[in-house]
Amino acid sequence: MSAPARLLTFALAAALTLTGCSAASAPSGDGDKAPAAKSRTVKTDYGEVKVPADPKRVVVLNHALAGYLYDLDVPVHATIPEDADGKGKFSPYWEKEAKGDGTTFLPWSVDGFDLEAILALEPDLIVGGGIGFPLFQAEKVYDNLSDIAPTVLVGKELGDWQSQFSFLADDVFGKDDVYDRHLAAYDKRIAEVKEAIEPPPGPVSFLALTGDGTAYGLVESVGLPTELKKVGIEPAPVFAEGGFKAYGGGGDMFELSTEKVGQTITQPSVFVMGFNADTTDVTTLKKNPVYGALPAFKTNHAYDLPHWVLRGDYDESMALLDNIEKRFS
Structure with missing residues (x-):
């Protein structure tokens, strides 16, 4: 066992011992007992x-x-x-x-x-x-x-x-009850946005890029693609038909080499976002010959999304609906 691990084990044991001592030394009289x-x-x-x-x-x-x-x-x-x-x-x-x-x-x-x-x-x-x-x-x-x-x-x-x-x-x-209220508000916004927008040419694909330029496609059956499908933006079956392996433990992305980007992201529209930060944008990527040659980039149907939509929580998902409504209304 390493020295840091031994120190942590000792600290944990000491904390638990003190907790036990405190419980053992508590007054036993009914009038002095704290409620459980x-x-x-x-x-x-x-x-x-x-x-x-x-x-x-x-x-x-x-x-x-x-x-x-x-x-x-x-x-x-x-x-x-x-x-x-x-x-x-x-x-x-x-x-x-x-x-x-x-x-x-x-x-x-x-x-x-x-x-x-x-x-x-x-x-x-x-x-x-x-x-x-x-x-x-x-x-x-x-x-x-x-x-x-x-x-x-x-x-x-x-x-x-x-x-x-x-x-x-x-x-x-x-x-x-709190969750039920939030879900009802979200479902209401889904219906409003679906009614208000004209979806981009489909089906669409999704790209997330890290700071060093590594590209990941999004698995279309989970997360962000499924949420946008609810408002009429149809995800392409890129992962299902491409024989890819999900990356890491998340199960929502798959890595794409530069060669694979050119071969795979051939859909009429594509959404682009950073991973954990706004690492790039469509304008910058378009200067890269690989991305610039993609159909969605050539026809101006490549769209930026903020990085936080990738694994968005409730508030971020509501903000995404606002973003989509504003862009495609």
Whole structure:
């Protein structure tokens, strides 16, 4: 065992020992007993977890999940940056709430979470998981996280904002009425936007690019493409018919070499976005001979989208509908 690991194990053991001592030394007289804390049992992909009914110090180990807690009026004590090794920036859709809660950013790197920093915050609940890298990292240290506080991971099968929000609202926090109101508002906007727009020539494909120019196609059966399909923008079966392999643990993207971009993105329209940042745009890509030669770019049916639509939460999905309505009305 490495020295940092030994230190963390010792710190966790010490914290748990102190917790046990405090419980053992509590007065036994009925008049002095504090009322038992209320809790609920949550069934997850990783087993049952007993969580506090009214948590006050929640740590969220995925920037993309934090917005749901603000929508549910659950205090977020800390979260992680959107990008590993990043400084951290609040989403404009929950910046006000984050500042009101005093939310801070935890260190986060490609090597994993800083468990000692999480322990120092003394959380009463940890929420993690979601899509992609944060889930992979949380799974690796799930037992360590559970030693710090009750830990609920949003499993990878919950791949869209509706299933994630519903799980957190209904199962974890007992606020299913809040989710129902948000879903009704979203469905109303879907109907309004579908009625208002003239969709671009279809079917359409989707590209996400990292800062170094690596291109990923979006799997058309999950996430963003399925949401735009609801307003009449039909996704092309690129992944289904291309023999691609889903990238990493997210299951919503597949990598495209430069050669494959030219061979695959031949649809009449294409939506372009960055990954974890606005890394590029259609104007810039059009100067690249590979992208400039694509049918959608040649006919001016390549469209920019902000990076946050890729794995958007409820608020971002509502903002996407505004974006689409404005662009295609």
